[in-house]
Amino acid sequence: MVYVEPHLDERCAACLVRDQALCASLADDELSALSAIGRTRPLARGQTLIWAGDSSSVCANLVSGVLKMATATADGREQIVGLLFPGDFVGQPFAEEASLTFAALTDASLCVYPREGFVEVLADHPALERLLLQRTMAALDDARSRMLTLGRRSASEKVAGFLLELGHRLPRRPGSGPAAGYVFDLPLGRAQIADVLGLTIETVSRQLTRLRTSGVIALSGRRTVAIREPARLKRLASTAGA
Amino acid sequence: MVYVEPHLDERCAACLVRDQALCASLADDELSALSAIGRTRPLARGQTLIWAGDSSSVCANLVSGVLKMATATADGREQIVGLLFPGDFVGQPFAEEASLTFAALTDASLCVYPREGFVEVLADHPALERLLLQRTMAALDDARSRMLTLGRRSASEKVAGFLLELGHRLPRRPGSGPAAGYVFDLPLGRAQIADVLGLTIETVSRQLTRLRTSGVIALSGRRTVAIREPARLKRLASTAGA
DNA sequence: CTAATGATTTGACCTAGGTCAAATACACCG
DNA sequence: CGGTGTATTTGACCTAGGTCAAATCATTAG
Numbered sequence A, B: 001m002v003y004v005e006p007h008l009d010e011r012c013a014a015c016l017v018r019d020q021a022l023c024a025s026l027a028d029d030e031l032s033a034l035s036a037i038g039r040t041r042p043l044a045r046g047q048t049l050i051w052a053g054d055s056s057s058v059c060a061n062l063v064s065g066v067l068k069m070a071t072a073t074a075d076g077r078e079q080i081v082g083l084l085f086p087g088d089f090v091g092q093p094f095a096e097e098a099s100l101t102f103a104a105l106t107d108a109s110l111c112v113y114p115r116e117g118f119v120e121v122l123a124d125h126p127a128l129e130r131l132l133l134q135r136t137m138a139a140l141d142d143a144r145s146r147m148l149t150l151g152r153r154s155a156s157e158k159v160a161g162f163l164l165e166l167g168h169r170l171p172r173r174p175g176s177g178p179a180a181g182y183v184f185d186l187p188l189g190r191a192q193i194a195d196v197l198g199l200t201i202e203t204v205s206r207q208l209t210r211l212r213t214s215g216v217i218a219l220s221g222r223r224t225v226a227i228r229e230p231a232r233l234k235r236l237a238s239t240a241g242a
Numbered sequence C: 001c002t003a004a005t006g007a008t009t010t011g012a013c014c015t016a017g018g019t020c021a022a023a024t025a026c027a028c029c030g
Numbered sequence D: 001c002g003g004t005g006t007a008t009t010t011g012a013c014c015t016a017g018g019t020c021a022a023a024t025c026a027t028t029a030g
Helices: A031-037 A115-124 A126-152 A155-169 A190-197 A201-213 A230-237 B031-037 B115-124 B126-152 B155-169 B190-197 B201-213 B230-237
Strands: A039-043 A048-050 A058-064 A067-072 A078-084 A101-104 A108-114 A182-185 A217-220 A224-227 B039-043 B048-050 B058-064 B067-072 B078-084 B101-104 B108-114 B182-185 B217-220 B224-227
Touching (some): A058 A115, A067 B126, A126 A155, A155 A201, B031 B108, B058 B115, B190 B201
Antiparallel strands (some): A058 A108, B182 B224
């Protein structure tokens, strides 16, 4: 007598985000509906998955890496409206035409679905739709708290808050801990941090040096940050006065 | 032989937004599930339906009037993160604790549901859930384009764009037309416009006088606006220079 | 290890928009 | 219709953060 595993696509079985991504809402044997229409795809740092203005594009689950979502004004001023981390859902399933550009900030890998197909699978799997709804509501909360930051916080509050947020979401470097500080690598350059926060490169740079000089953080190389005094950083993130 | 109408709650039958609100996704005979748990409720200008921090609150459909959604920093700086018009969905069905304050900018009336009950009805009515998902995605798009405005546009672009948007969403005054301009009443005071746009009262006021002086708009009373030159206003809304 | 190249930092300066403080202007009330 | 209280406008001034330009610095290719 042979034991037969429920069919589970091998990619999915090995998937790093099997239970963080939307897929977490599907039992092993339901997963085939999704995996049947999806294919994995690497995306190198700097590459764009979806361009704003593209018609009928794709959706995806982000498996590894970091993506940005961005819009721009007619004359080219850019605003990054969100960052995406492993397990996050990528794309605008109900938009005929994408309003955002999705691009990789680090080398990334995705599980990509054709938009229409994805919407159909959604209709057949209430649990999937429910989870997507919850994720979308959470994304909305995130967008709105970011609106508060953009509209009402000072440059130093913005930068401090941003570092704290990344510290939470990003994998910590080995050797990281309360003593040495929480150490991680920025997936964005100064220009991109500026585009997230509604500032200029120069202002971001000056704020970072101020934090370094005052001992709240340490910087090494272009991209490595250590949060030395989380408590002080937290205070700076929500204090109007400098 | 007597013809029996499918049961349709009398409130719903007379509802002004029966087919703009979420309810549009439900057939007359499904509507009872929702109307059974809902009750209509007036909300006077200035009153608050939900306070940020409230636990387990309510959801609603907005039947008439205009609401604001707002957050604030710890020290009291406020950001209005969205306006709600008749037919819009109100509340945060999946949040244990509200992160936003919902308050009436004009006298309003709502169709209010207990949060948990609403979530259950949602689970039983796929069409309802689908429509809510689409609305939520649309709200997310809106929030993100507002982020572009907050982060990257100048005061004059912000004000011009805001007037155009209200001109689209608000009922036009009688006598309104291409000739006299599109006339409507602002549901917000200067302070609230400032809180939407991430500006100060004074800057909003100065921008409005500038628009009036240059003949693009006309103002009468505190709250009535006439858009005299829509084309020029549109240009101002997307031009970096002045 | 060194040069080449783009990213970042730093400095000097400027301006959009904020702040503070009076005037006005509405709207509502008696 | 005049008085009162709040919302708005206007003015004078100031500053956070933008701009422009010039060093540095980190990285990668050789």
